[in-house]
Amino acid sequence: MVIVQRKSLSLAERLYLPEVLRGLSITFKKIFQPAITRQYPEEPLPTTEVTRGQPRLVVKDDGNIACVSCGLCEAACPAYAITIDGQETDRFIEREPERFDIDMLRCILCGFCEEACPKDAIFMSNELELADYSRSGLVYDMEKLKRPASALKGRMDYIKRINDRWQTSSST
């Protein structure tokens, strides 16, 4: 058993009013300092290339999707958020996704898909906002996930830098 000793109040505290005034003085001081509250929807959060937002698919400069639907992100996904069906294409890379769905309600933004991808086709973008009126609307299909490579460039360069660093430090 612990006996908690109550703090005995000082004279100023017992008088009540001085403490109220002390509190109000802080309030009035803060009025004249710059605000630190962010007006969120109008003023979005700052993001950097380290921000791990929602995964997005890279569309290369030639207009084709970089994904070959190998299914490694699907296999790596711990939340089973990704579903991929492949199909044949006439491009040199013979395979492309016919369907690429990410259930954003399941996605936990862990970045395993980005790590698993052998084709640099999926990256964690800096897009963080997620709202819709229905659950089905939050299962993003390929069209909703496609982003031009230029939009993801910062993250792609960052991942490349990180990978290079690991490569040089871990290879013995």
Place this chain on the structure above:
Amino acid sequence: MSDTVTIKVNGREVEADPTKPLIAACHDSGEEVPHYCYHPGLSPVGSCRICQVSVKVGEMPARVVVACRTPITPGMEVDTEAPKAHDARKECLEFLLKNHPLDCPICDKAGECTLQDYSFDEGQGEGRSVEPRRKLDKRKDLGDVIVLDQERCILCSRCVRFMEEVPGTPQLCVSQRGSHSVIETWQDRPLAGNYQGNLADVCPVGALTLKEFRFQARVWNLHKVASTCPGCSRGCSTTVEVLRKGEVKRVRPRENAAVNGWWMCDEGRFGFDAVNREGRLAGALLRSTSRGWDAVDTADALETARDMLAVHGEVLLVGSPFLTVEEGKVLVGLGKTLGTRPVFVSPEPNEWADDLLHTGDPSPNRKGLEDLGFDALPAEEILARISEGSEAVVLVGERIADSLGRDAVAGLGEHLRVILMDTHPVDSRAIDVAIGVPNYVERAGTWVNIDGHAGRIAPARQAPAGTWNLERSLDHLHTLLHTEPEGATP
């Protein structure tokens, strides 16, 4: 296995069959020895050199040999894990990967590729070669079934030997020499025959792939269930592979020395269209007088069926050729109650019969059903018997309407009571009650093949919601006929 000899594999004494190569003894004793060109169903050639193990005979120092081309001699001491053997395999892998394109993300074989597995186990992480890789045809069309990717090929020649030794129709060859060697057909003719699909199975890498399965699914997403082929009365053991518990994507042969060895024919392999067909009959349908069909519970539909059977004297029970022994037994019991001997549709022999596997008789459980007391009758004869004097007919089992002919079933007389238990409904005024049944990838049971070997089928996915198992439906009907004696026929 008449005369076995005793050899030592990794320090353990095992009995080995001296007519087989050393690698077979290693595998039989549970040791993992990598192999590409060796296949237990084909002659060994020792072209890939990956199965190198260390062997010591008598007083000679241990040396590294290829296990698939080494005969077994008494007193051999095999070490599959010797450092020298590991080194030899590692070097061998480096050569095999020298020209391999490493397009695993695109390759259909990825996930079940032994080149991947052994590279992961024994290979080195990086290639040392600075020469460019061979550029060859990545999409070489080899007929209706197979696509060849020459870059991925490691020239193990399993496919060449398969075509020569199993169906006995040599069509593939290794042409050119040295590093220019490629697998080709003679003058680029397309492959022919009913056993081409096995080429994709014997290929240890992704060089020979099935057109039908090309890019359809990643193999680790497939739910694999041991089953039996419904294509003919051979009943080859198969593995049914279902994507996300839905669509059947691939059927592959399963090793069964007593029935099919390692192989199956293309007719059976690609004959699974019916199980993926849309428009399944889930639950049951009753013919209503006003607006076509009424969807009802299977139990209600069976009560209506009981009422129909109870008032009509001449009942004919017609089973489909895909009935299992278990379902057949229940149907025979029902027949006894109704005073009729069930028949099953015996389809016409087809043109695929050969002396390897296909029997030409597309009825996987003929022997099982005949042993149970079914009469095997061709479709025309059954239809004739129906039109001759039956008052009610129960068509039972997966694809019974297909077996009798959908038009013939749709055209059955209106005076006749027709109870259809099938996977798909027949939209016709002739059908009074339609009850859904599971197909062979959704139910368990046994088929007995032409030689009397039992083949199990097992559920790989669920039947449509509300569908009862056929045994349960028939049993329920049987019970209903018994429980109300005033309605039951003698």
